[in-house]
Amino acid sequence: MVNTISKNNTDEVNVAYRILKAAGHPLYYRELIDQVFAEKGGTGRPPAHVIAEIHTRINLDSRFVHTGKSMWGLNEWSPQRISAREVEETAAARQDNTIRRERLLAAIQQDFEGDDDGSTAEPVTMIEDEDTDMEEEEEEMDTN
Template structure:
């Protein structure tokens, strides 16, 4: 059923979680959490104070309810839209990938930035490794005036 199939009294009696489910089913696409909460507040005619008080409860309810899935970037969808074997981590990239497709740089520039960043990290790791090696050498270096003495070998003693 669509949200338009319900009268004001029915909507008023519905829980926010049920309204969220109906709205997502109607839209058939992910909702940004703030927009979803604002739409629910509008439907239930909530004051800004009431809306603020219910935000955390709805968020927690959506996290616990198996029908909803967090898609990252504060977007929510319905679990039924995605294959069961797709993990939440995989789903969280769904919204990010859509955003990056809109603002995507040409591939060459991206690859150059990636290579530059990778080289910078390699250089930093090399420097750290050299510093650690120098510290290790310093620790094993004998102190002035205190040369290391080789341990004396025991003399052969034929007596028993």
């Protein structure tokens, strides 16, 4: 009997998902559950228990999001949240790019200054050396 209830609950939650997807906007929980009842027909269980079970399953299902004031919507409608780690990684990548640009600019400036004093360093060699340095720094960061 327990397996039948959970399978039935899962079906009811999938129906709730389809209803919200078709509506395209959040619905009041009671309106959502009433529409689930209308689509599924009678359940043979006391309505208060069914309402509580469906509401609980919706609350636990990651596809749904509580939008406030007993309204439920779909998580896919919300802007994607990013973790603090992703923010830190993005900031570190930007900083690495900034450092690389500064070094490249310094290499280019040094090349132009070297032309005046007869220096023989090739700009391509300086950039290749810069790339090697950056790769070594990235490997160090990955090991930490």
